[in-house]
Amino acid sequence: MLNRAVFLIFIFLLSCSKGNDKKSISLIETHIKALQNKSSKSTLDSSFFYLKQADTLLKKYKFSDSLNAENNYLLGHYYKEKKDLDSAAIYLYKTIKYVKDSITSYRQDRYFIDACNNFWSIDKIGDSFTVIDQYFTLIDNENDHNRMALAYYFKSNAYLSLKDYNNALKFSKERIKMLKKANDSLNLILAYISLAKIKFHYLNDTVGTFKIMDSLVKLKNIQSNTLKKQIYGQYGVFKFFQEDYFTAINYYKKGIKSIKLSKNSPWKSNNLASSFGNIAEAYIELNKLKKAAIYLDSMASIGFNNIDDKYVRSYMKYKLSLATMTNKDISSITNYLDSIYNFQTHLYQKKINKELIALKAANTNEKQLLKEKQTIEINNVKLKLNLYLLLGFITLILILSFIFYQRRKFKYEKLSLQMQQRLLRSQMNPHFMFNTLSVIQNQIQKNPEKSSNYLIKFSRLLRLILDNSLHNYVLLENELESLEKYIELQLLRFPKKFIYSINFENLDLEDLIFIPPMLLQPFIENSIEHGFKGIDYLGEINIHLKLQNKFVKCIIEDNGVGFTKADYTYKNSTSLKLINSFLMKSTKSKMVIKNKKDQLNNLNGLYIEFLIPFKLSNND
Template identity: 25%
Template sequence: MFKIPKLLVLAFSILFFSSSYSQDKTIDSLKIVLRNTKVHDTTKLQAISDVMDNYYSLDDKNYYYLNTILGNLALKNYKKGNTFKEQIIYAEWLAAHYSIVANRYSQKAMPEKALAYHDKAIAILRSIKSYDEMYVVSLNKAAFYAKMEKNKEAIPLIYAALKFYEKDPVKYAEQMSYALTMMANVYSSQNQYEKAISYDLKAIGYYDAFYAKNSITHTLYLKALCYGHIAFCYTRMKEYNQSIIYNSKALAITKKIGADSQTAQALARMGEAHTKLGHFEEAEKLYQEVLGMKSLTVENDNLSIAMSTLGLGLLNFEKGDLDKANLYSAKGFALSKETGNIALQKQGADLLYTINIKTKNFEKALEMYKYYEKIVDSTQILEAKGAFEKQQLQYDFEKKELNYKLVSQKKAAVKNNWLIALSGAILVLLLGVYFYYRNNKQKHAIAGLEKNQIKQKLLITQMNPHFIFNSIDNIQGLIHDKKDSDAVNYLSKFSKLTRQILENSNENYISLSEEVEMIENYLSIQQLLYSNKFDYKIEVEDAIDTEAILLPPMLTQPFIENAIKHGLGNKDKNGMIEIHFYLKESKLFFEVSDNGKGFDAEKKVTNHKSLAMTITKERLVNYTKNADFIVQADNIKDTDENIVGAKISFEIPYIYEN
């Protein structure tokens, strides 16, 4: 299930909240579930998440109170020894918690801590290869950068997420909507409002598709943010009637779900549109409604209050009351700095600059101008640096040209310069030839390696269907013989073995412990098929570290199969298969023996035409680069020289991972 918290998509809509909380009946009911010791912790985590998603929005204090409980429970289990599956689940919940904490620090204008927690969440998800959720956290990080107007850092994160989710846009409908909304936000920050609106509308389509299947509050919340952003874009395009229409759509949702902060922001945006249309009375009514919302005071929602206070500053400026305009604008500007919202600070600084120019307070106007320029410069440092470097390079080039002309006037210096230039050219040519040769050599080596790896995977995929076909044939035989319980048991073990084969077929090397586990599964399946007419024993020399030894997968199975089918073909009971892995002169050897009829002189295993064994021998030749690779086959004899079994052994190429 999708665990990562829903994206805070618009930089100007991220809220500041306090850490205080109050209880309600929903949380009280949840606590009863959490105290139940019979309920598994993974179920408790899911219950907390469901309550967060379905009963609270991102501007509700209880949302973050519950996140603290979720984080503590996830971290406690993450530090324990769990099964691999459980560890992944707890890791995902812990990453979800970190992502929400990151957003909290972003809202509180604490960028260093916000980035640290974003990166912690991303690192955990990458470690367990949970890429779908990892890219959602990346989008959260992009939202943080967008809030700081660091679009150069945000854009690669957005495109990486889009590239991943576009592989299956139906499955990732909600995540696609997050990425599209982020694209809209970046376009609007670059004043490309029409493009921003087109991306918002695409995002809303994905939100609707997701909500049709998953009716959760957060989806409506984020859809309302899209409407609010569209309204913001229309205001900047001076299409104020359209802005009012889309603000009304946002309000209809935020009031329905009880998202007071988003309601306040929609009212503030609507007030700005009415101000620009000259509807001063209606605009002031809307601003005062925001400032009169008690929940905003309780939550210390500086963003909504700052928007409305600056709105009143703009309103009084348009009405010509410069004293009131200056009072409200100064208060709103101070609040905007507390939010850390760059766009709002720019708006406040610009408004105060204009007011002070009108009132001829040029000192204050200059202060606001410098503040505005400082913010703009901080968002363009990289671009300015690039332009500076370009100018510096041009200057250096022109300076060298001038020096060359001066020196060239001296006859003796001209000779020296020609000699230096010729020597340099020869040196550059020689270096160029050398690096060209080395580069081509590396390319050929890499191409050869990739070709060999592809061939190895092709060989192993050829072998796996052969084995699977035989096993399915065995299951059919049990069913026809009406051995239902044996068939079910066989099928269960076969499915486990098949999964191992499929997982390992994409690997060039697996650990010896994994190979031994596959062999054990395979032999237990064959025991069922042959009515337990044989036993088996697997022995690994004590000196061998089975986790550190890596070898190509499925090299041994064909030879074990041959020992069972052909070596024990004449036995009705008391058969024995012995498997031995041992080291000899730092080389790893595999040996399989049986107590069957042995080899006929003319039917040695080296001449056996089994497809699987033929492929396996070809794989061994490719791994060892030895065309004369030998599989040693011998009969086992007693003291009277009677054949009492057969033995096969060969060297296995391996990697020791220390």
């Protein structure tokens, strides 16, 4: 609130100065650049605050196109970070409209590169052609060969998105011609690799592909080890798709040698992890599982903290494949499942810690901003206010402050709800996995042969959980698939102990409805583990889902033993408390849990009813 007030005072005092003289304009321009610089060093929300201040000043006064372009570019990146790609597209398109006459810097190249990439991300290929055409008009077609090559790269990618592979091939070749004229050997090699990809993946021209790749492999004057790795690695990928796994492995190994000879960089660990994983995958295809295990160990030795999460997931996928294919040493499989459980817990904890650190940083930055604003002195500005203007200004500030406070309050309530949901999953997923791993351990001890089938089903369920682990909302069909796989695991453990059914009203399983994950599983687990414990008849679980206004109404019934008033274990479990708290905030309604016996003496079991929030997309 104070930040907004200080900014408005700054604007008002400037307006009271004698005209827009050069000194005043220079002062404002310096302030705009300072705001843009602060935005790049701040948290996401603070960044937006600074950029909107700069935007207000840019609209009030006339400044250079370059200053306007930069502010729109930074706003475009803000919305891109917020995953609002449509808004990002608007600001990035505004950015390139401020680039006139000619391209004079790499920063301006970035404006067009990011605008194209953003339009491709939201499948607006026609708009990307508009960007490309404007870029062509701003470059020197006769002499600026590097930028011409970049423009042809844009066109080739755009036609690939349209599945017009012949035109994609055509402009890829034009790109190569321009790079030859520019004597840019580094980018020329990358362009040849892109051309080979088009021939291999889209035109089925394997002869043309390997003619290019063989010529690149034979080059003797390549100084960059990183570039050598790209050549060898891509050659290996092509051979892998041809199922020539031995040749693929040979080129992957050459790529590893080049990586090890290259200078240390942020990408070196990821490149090594990718190559080790590719070799392990090829050995798995060859059923040479011991060699695959060796390269997976090399992948792990890099350290999971030093590589991206996607490579950690690949490692876990390959290890699980090995464990399932060998299935000889049950204890090693159990140990590996423990490592998966630990990684899952670490992943959720890492995500929560990151969000908490971001919130703490935002608060610290806000306090620092208050201190800075309190020390600002505005020089060379004459203040001419009478009493009525001052009272009117204060009234305006109070109104704006109240509006700003209400908007911030709503925003923080929304963030709090999302944090509650993530905390819920972070506790429920590890809890569920720990219980399931305990079941597997018991089965291994009692019946090792039967445990193999149990293990395979659990691995499939685990893959579903890993895929959904980073989403706040998942497809209803996927959530029910995960739930049914869990119930199948329990039926293996308790054969003929119970039956279940899932039915729908006013909705279809194929509808694009997204709900928070892991909400139903704890209730089903309690019915199986506690409700059916000690009964001498066939248990039954009925799940009924109904579309009701803005929510999905869920009713779960079983015919188990229910619970007594003295039994607080069920209603006071941590998972149910978290679920109830989340549902209260997201639906404004409580969860209902009743004993059927309290309604009708001749009925056993529980009746559970609650509303589930849903969305029509998985965007958070």
